[in-house]
Amino acid sequence: MDDFFLRALAGGIGVAVAAGPVGCFIVWRRMVYFGAALAHSALLGVALGFLLGIDLTVGIVALCVLLAVLFVLLERQHLLPTDTLLGVLAHVTLAAGLVVVAFLTTLRVDLMGYLFGDILAVTDRDLVIIVGLALITLAGMALLWRSLLSITVNEELAAVEGVPVTGVRLGFVLMVAGVVAIGMKIVGMLLILSLIIIPAATARRLASTPERMAVLAVVFGVLSVVIGLYASLHWDLPSGPLIVVTAALFFGLTQLWPKAGPATHAPAGVTES
């Protein structure tokens, strides 16, 4: 088997593993649009990386992190509804990215690669960044898990119980930024959110606890990457879109599954009337 395929496999699995738990919280906290807004900044990140003379993937990571922090600071001002604020950030960074990239005539950008990913072009250096960030994200999620779950259920209750709410929120948006940035290489800025949320949405059907949902999301994500990649090799079709289509097939299949766990509870001892 060729090296490029193994690198693609390793990179894709790395992203899927980190995206599992992060994706669950994106779904629970209704932050899908936040992730999408970060993804829109990819081109600007590339330009930033080029201007600073650093690795272009590092440029994307840096800009995503910057935007995530900016978003948390702006959101605290309560000037605009969150989705409006995100809409402004998303499209301004996309437009600015296109302008700056066109302006830098020495920078040649494979636009399709950034839009839809180019997993087969993952280099050794990309792989180090992907796996490194994936591990940092996983460690961060493990560390923040309880606090994050607590503020997702109710921020005020969490605050009274001693959870540093702002710090935990900031930690989480940084991890979202990390996953979005590394996922861009695999499925591209237009599809990265699907790789983050479809496995989580698939897992919901089968899970009765948050932890199981996160583990199942990882399983579905990894399966989608592996099956999608092999299918793309076999039929010579684009890899990123095939990975997403595979994830969607899993989602469709699990919708046929009967609902997990005791979703409804028949009160036995207590009556309300």
Added chain:
Amino acid sequence: MTPPHSTAVDDCLIEARQLCVSFRGRNVLDHIDMQVQRGEIVTLIGLNGAGKSTLVRALLGLITPASGSVVRRPGLRIGYSPQHLHLDATLPLTVAGFLNLGARTSQARLHALLAEVGVEDVLESQIAGISGGEFHRVLLARALLRKPDLLVLDEPLAGVDVAGQSELYRLIADIRDRYACGVLMVSHDLHVVMAATDRVICINHHVCCTGHPESVTQSPEFVALFGRHVAEGLAVYTHRHDHQHDVAGAPVPLEEEPLEEENG
């Protein structure tokens, strides 16, 4: 009128001193002085938008006062049950998992705690699947998990029917006795409040009146705020009042004819 738990008068758990809170330049709380003693059930009453929840959130340290201060007894443990707790349906969470977020503890203790609040069967149920009444009790259990010195319950009866309400109030009174804690409650259901509270603080941006339920319902401020019909339904008789409130809730001198004294 002596409150039943007047022995604990010196054991102050939390106190607001000249507390002012404003949102966008509007004074929501205006020089509030109040305190909760150990062993005492204090209920905040007042109309919608009077600042009851704001006072609770300021006492909990969730919002910063514009001036004045909140003094807590050092090392005070607070168990809090918020007014609204919306759980997203995409989050699979059992009652046990929900309680564990408050404090890590053994399954046996969780079971004992749920039995204490009367819902021992729901431990492994999905929290989205239990009824509103059960959910209030689960919230109470989570607050108790921390062995609180002070229980803060924001509208613990919202969505519970009348029979369930008095039962829940009895439960809260039991808990106060068992844990020897103070209880601060927000409620707008006056009838049940009056029966189960040691002290009522009536809030209308400022402290309108305060005291034992019976004396408060007789106070002119209370009558002015809630109207004579409500007051007469709750109290034996009403006095004249010396001020009323404008739309913003500020006390203004009385314009109309004083109310007659009535025997009811």
